[in-house]
Amino acid sequence: MAFRIIASQCTQCGACEFECPSGAIKFKGEAYVIDPEKCTECKGEFELQQCASVCPVPKTCIPA
Amino acid sequence: MSSPMISLKSLTSKTTMNQLLATAKSGACASSSCGSPAKPDDVDPDTWEKIKDHPCYSEEAHHYFARMHVAVAPACNIQCNYCNRKYDCANESRPGVVSERLTPDQALRKVIAVANEVPQLSVLGIAGPGDACYDWKKTKATFERVASEIPDIKLCLSTNGLALPDHVDELADMNVDHVTITINMVDPEIGAKIYPWIFHDHRRFTGLEAAKILHERQMLGLEMLTARGILTKINSVMIPGVNDEHLIEVNKWVKERGAFLHNVMPLISDPEHGTHYGLTGQRGPRAVELKTLQDRLDGGARLMRHCRQCRADAVGLLGEDRGQEFTLDRIPGEVSYDASKRETYREVVARERGDHVAAKSEAIGMVKTAGSSGLLLVAVATKGGGRINEHFGHAKEFQVYEASAIGINLVGHRKVEQYCRGGWGEESTLDDVIAALDGIDILLCAKIGDCPKDQLTKAGVRVTDDYGYDYIETAISALYAAEFGLEPLAATA
Numbered sequence: 001m002a003f004r005i006i007a008s009q010c011t012q013c014g015a016c017e018f019e020c021p022s023g024a025i026k027f028k029g030e031a032y033v034i035d036p037e038k039c040t041e042c043k044g045e046f047e048l049q050q051c052a053s054v055c056p057v058p059k060t061c062i063p064a
Numbered sequence: 065m066s067s068p069m070i071s072l073k074s075l076t077s078k079t080t081m082n083q084l085l086a087t088a089k090s091g092a093c094a095s096s097s098c099g100s101p102a103k104p105d106d107v108d109p110d111t112w113e114k115i116k117d118h119p120c121y122s123e124e125a126h127h128y129f130a131r132m133h134v135a136v137a138p139a140c141n142i143q144c145n146y147c148n149r150k151y152d153c154a155n156e157s158r159p160g161v162v163s164e165r166l167t168p169d170q171a172l173r174k175v176i177a178v179a180n181e182v183p184q185l186s187v188l189g190i191a192g193p194g195d196a197c198y199d200w201k202k203t204k205a206t207f208e209r210v211a212s213e214i215p216d217i218k219l220c221l222s223t224n225g226l227a228l229p230d231h232v233d234e235l236a237d238m239n240v241d242h243v244t245i246t247i248n249m250v251d252p253e254i255g256a257k258i259y260p261w262i263f264h265d266h267r268r269f270t271g272l273e274a275a276k277i278l279h280e281r282q283m284l285g286l287e288m289l290t291a292r293g294i295l296t297k298i299n300s301v302m303i304p305g306v307n308d309e310h311l312i313e314v315n316k317w318v319k320e321r322g323a324f325l326h327n328v329m330p331l332i333s334d335p336e337h338g339t340h341y342g343l344t345g346q347r348g349p350r351a352v353e354l355k356t357l358q359d360r361l362d363g364g365a366r367l368m369r370h371c372r373q374c375r376a377d378a379v380g381l382l383g384e385d386r387g388q389e390f391t392l393d394r395i396p397g398e399v400s401y402d403a404s405k406r407e408t409y410r411e412v413v414a415r416e417r418g419d420h421v422a423a424k425s426e427a428i429g430m431v432k433t434a435g436s437s438g439l440l441l442v443a444v445a446t447k448g449g450g451r452i453n454e455h456f457g458h459a460k461e462f463q464v465y466e467a468s469a470i471g472i473n474l475v476g477h478r479k480v481e482q483y484c485r486g487g488w489g490e491e492s493t494l495d496d497v498i499a500a501l502d503g504i505d506i507l508l509c510a511k512i513g514d515c516p517k518d519q520l521t522k523a524g525v526r527v528t529d530d531y532g533y534d535y536i537e538t539a540i541s542a543l544y545a546a547e548f549g550l551e552p553l554a555a556t557a
Binding site (some may be wrong): 009011012013014015018019046047048050053054056057 | 138139140141143149150165193194198199201263266267268
């Protein structure tokens with residue numbers, strides 16, 4: 001269970017990176033990516049996924 | 065690119081102050097006695113110390129000092145209907161150009177490079193895209209690094225206010241004494257029409273609830289800044305039919321809470337920017353609507369009339385953007401700060417501006433006491449220093465002054481396309497310039513050719529270069545006297 005970022009949509013603002021409670025989001029090469037091993041979909045921490053809630057572009061942080 | 069106010073070539077260590085002063089005046093005027101750098105009458109001395117070198121906070125300072133912005137904090141916690149995050153914040157950037165986003169280390173390199181080349185530089189701001197208080201770690205890292213290299217540079221930032229209360233104490237600790245909050249409403253019902261959502265306390269809020277939280281945080285942030293003596297400028301985007309009338313109420317609220325300056329900016333909503341307002345056909349205000357609203361706000365919180373809605377990576381004096389000279393690829397990999405140019409420039413300005421303030425105060429006093437009910441709208445071509453020192457054909461904007469029984473006041477500016485390119489003028493451009501000068505009585509410039517002069521006169525705008533290199537207010541007072549049959553002042557400066 002993990003989320004992923006659609007790189008072509010991403011504005012690279014980086015808000016998801018510092019909101020992610022699991023430290024699963026990093027800037028790698030040219031884009032932000034979510035490490036599926038670390039992503040918990042915020043279960044047990046928040047009602048909704050932080051990356052998707054803060055992302056300014058619709059349908060950019062989505063279930064993998 | 066417009067040339068700097070003082071030739072940088074002359075700024076060597078051996079340059080004397082008198083040589084520089086002569087350069088500033090472009091050889092046109094004999095120097096009169098230098099007064100002390102006086103402050104405007106309606107500003108207390110402590111506040112004047114804070115604003116006297118800040119081009120955005122002091123209308124007087126904007127003739128002499130430059131700011132630069134570094135885009136280091138791209139993350140934002142709010143969606144605004146006038147902003148499309150996919151490209152850039154349309155309201156803080158000119159159309160079609162994306163700002164260069166920098167890391168704090170890259171920003172430091174850029175600030176040093178600019179400080180070495182632009183002696184007018186006095187302020188570093190972080191103004192988008194994104195929110196400086198929300199993307200706080202990058203903002204803080206940038207300010208700390210720059211302040212340790214260039215201790216006398218003033219730091220300021222822009223914010224939507226949502227995360228502001230969390231960082232007011234740190235701002236005070238870092239000696240940030242200028243903050244701009246964008247406040248477009250004090251009524252959440254109106255806020256809901258401007259902000260589709262906010263992200264706060266780990267969740268996304270929408271509608272009335274979102275606007276209510278934002279409003280409360282903005283007021284709290286403003287009150288906290290005021291309590292710590294940090295000067296606060298309020299930016300409001302004027303959105304016709306949404307918050308235009310409401311901004312009168314906003315002005316009252318922010319004044320009561322200690323805001324120093326209120327800047328009402330026109331909505332920019334071109335469809336091609338892809339913003340919600342752009343796509344739904346929400347129009348921006350016409351120049352006359354903006355001015356009418358600003359006039360109604362006079363008497364509330366002090367108004368900013370000299371804003372140019374600059375880019376988030378602008379560099380230079382207001383009205384001039386030298387950002388393209390200082391993109392990362394044009395900056396050396398290794399830079400070290402050399403304070404000499406900025407120091408020399410400051411000494412020159414201290415003398416020149418005392419002279420200007422005295423001349424200005426005399427000119428305004430004359431117009432005020434003339435007892436005439438006449439009103440004169442004057443457009444001025446200037447490249448800084450408070451003087452009429454730009455050629456008509458080189459001007460990219462004209463500053464607009466209103467002379468009346470209440471004095472001589474800057475009331476706005478009109479952007480134009482540069483008429484003269486490489487020695488010849490374009491006829492269609494001249495038509496556009498004439499259209500932009502609608503309603504102006506007289507145009508003042510350092511020089512103008514006979515052809516454009518005739519065309520302008522035919523269109524009802526009188527033009528003269530008789531006052532070239534004089535102080536703006538001195539020239540306007542002489543025109544005012546001539547126009548309404550009064551005794552003119554003896555020429556100063």
